[in-house]
Every structure is written in structure tokens, then in C-alpha cells.
Amino acid sequence: MNEETDPVRARAREVADSFLEQGDDYGWFEALYAEAEGSHERIPWADLAPNRFLVEWEAGNRLSGEGNTALVVGCGLGDDANFLAERGFDVTAFDVSSTAVEWARKIYHSDHIEFLQADLFQPPVEWSGGFDLVLEIYTVQALPLHLREEAIEVITGLVAPGGELVVVSRFREDDEELEGPPWALSRSDSRLFEISDLKLREHREFKDAEDGITRFVARFSKEI
Numbered sequence: 001m002n003e004e005t006d007p008v009r010a011r012a013r014e015v016a017d018s019f020l021e022q023g024d025d026y027g028w029f030e031a032l033y034a035e036a037e038g039s040h041e042r043i044p045w046a047d048l049a050p051n052r053f054l055v056e057w058e059a060g061n062r063l064s065g066e067g068n069t070a071l072v073v074g075c076g077l078g079d080d081a082n083f084l085a086e087r088g089f090d091v092t093a094f095d096v097s098s099t100a101v102e103w104a105r106k107i108y109h110s111d112h113i114e115f116l117q118a119d120l121f122q123p124p125v126e127w128s129g130g131f132d133l134v135l136e137i138y139t140v141q142a143l144p145l146h147l148r149e150e151a152i153e154v155i156t157g158l159v160a161p162g163g164e165l166v167v168v169s170r171f172r173e174d175d176e177e178l179e180g181p182p183w184a185l186s187r188s189d190s191r192l193f194e195i196s197d198l199k200l201r202e203h204r205e206f207k208d209a210e211d212g213i214t215r216f217v218a219r220f221s222k223e224i
């Protein structure tokens with residue numbers, strides 16, 4: 001089923017539009033998770049499995065979490081947080097939607113994951129420079145463009161000196177039209193992450209056979 005004919009995506013777009021029209025940039029996520037009433041099939045991005053591009057990328061770039069902390073941005077139902085916990089990280093995972101956070105807690109019981117409700121734009125002060133690995137999957141692309149630079153600035157500020165940031169996102173060419181949500185990231189958008197002493201180390205694109213959409217995994221590291 002393509003994106004236009006998928007009723008779950010169409011409903012998500014309807015909910016998103018109703019909030020975006022009112023100038024509420026991300027209130028629609030809580031509304032959508034609440035409306036789903038525990039049925040993950042009603043959330044377009046939820047499949048109760050770790051992100052398949054992260055998994056493919058990680059197969060060649062083993063993430064070793066022993067003794068390390070990780071932060072998962074916009075964690076949704078927690079599958080990627082669990083993926084990192086299985087690799088030995090002590091994971092903090094947060095989402096602006098309290099329904100998503102409660103739902104994730106019910107699915108994944110691990111002493112190595114703490115799920116929290118928090119807004120990316122008001123992170124707890126103690127998170128600043130606090131994590132060996134920060135994982136961002138599909139959150140920046142889900143936010144309206146006027147929030148992009150701020151979102152990226154906050155995310156990069158959460159990486160500890162010597163730590164890493166891994167970003168998974170839809171990819172677009174620099175000159176491609178944007179009509180979101182989601183608002184895909186171009187190669188030059190991904191360079192926006194090169195602040196706060198972060199350097200791009202790897203950028204790999206994946207064309208998905210299932211939906212024909214190109215996504216990328218980018219890895220950045222922060223100087224000590």
C-alpha cells in the first residue's frame with residue numbers, strides 16, 4: 001500500500017493537520033497515540049521492532065554499550081530503546097507523548113531502560129552533555145521546519161564529550177520539494193548536526209524495497 005492510500009497514514013495526516021493548522025506543532029502525537037487505544041497498527045511508524053535501517057547499519061558497526069549511557073529521542077513505543085539496552089547500554093528514552101511513554105513501559109520491562117515523558121525543547125538540565133550515545137530516529141523530520149535548527153541544536157547538546165550521535169531519517173535531495181509531515185532531511189540538513197563539536201563520520205543511504213523511500217543513517221562523534 002502506498003502512502004497516499006494507506007488509511008492509517010491518512011488518519012495520522014488528518015490529526016496532524018488539525019493541530020498544525022492551530023499552530024500546535026507537535027500536540028498531534030499525543031492525540032494520535034491516545035486515539036489508537038493500545039493498537040500499534042493505528043500508529044504509522046510503529047511496528048514493535050527496532051528500526052530496520054538502524055539494525056542493518058549496526059550489523060556492520062557494532063554498538064558496544066557496556067558501561068555506556070544512551071538517550072533515545074522521541075522514543076515512541078520503545079523498540080529502539082530496547083535494541084540499545086540489548087547491546088548493553090543504560091538507556092534513557094523519552095517522548096513528548098505520555099501515552100506513548102506509558103505504552104512503551106508496558107511493552108519493555110528492563111532494568112536498563114528508563115522511559116520518561118519529556119519535551120525535546122525543554123530537556124532536563126542534567127541531560128546536557130550527558131550521554132555517550134544519542135539516538136534520533138524520525139523525530140526531527142516529524143517537526144515543522146521552523147523548529148528544525150532548534151531541535152538539532154538541543155539534540156547535539158545532549159551528547160557527552162567523546163560521545164556519538166546516530167541519526168536515522170528520510171532523505172531528500174537538497175532541491176526536492178518539502179511537503180510534510182514528515183519533512184525529510186537533505187544532506188545539507190544533516191550537516192546542521194555538525195555543531196557543538198560534532199563531526200560527521202558516516203552517512204549511508206538506504207533505498208527501501210518495500211516503500212521505495214530513501215532514508216539515511218548518519219553517525220557523528222563529539223570531540224573530547
Ligand SMILES: C[S@@+](CC[C@H](N)C(=O)[O-])C[C@H]1O[C@@H](n2cnc3c(N)ncnc32)[C@H](O)[C@@H]1O
Nearest residue numbers: 026029074075076095096097119120137138139
Ligand atoms: C515519527 S515518530 C517516531 C517515533 C520513534 N522514534 C520511531 O522511530 O518509531 C516521532 C516521535 O517523536 C515524538 N515527539 C514529537 N515531538 C516531540 C518533542 N517535542 N519532544 C519529544 N518527543 C517528540 C512523537 O511523540 C513521536 O513518538
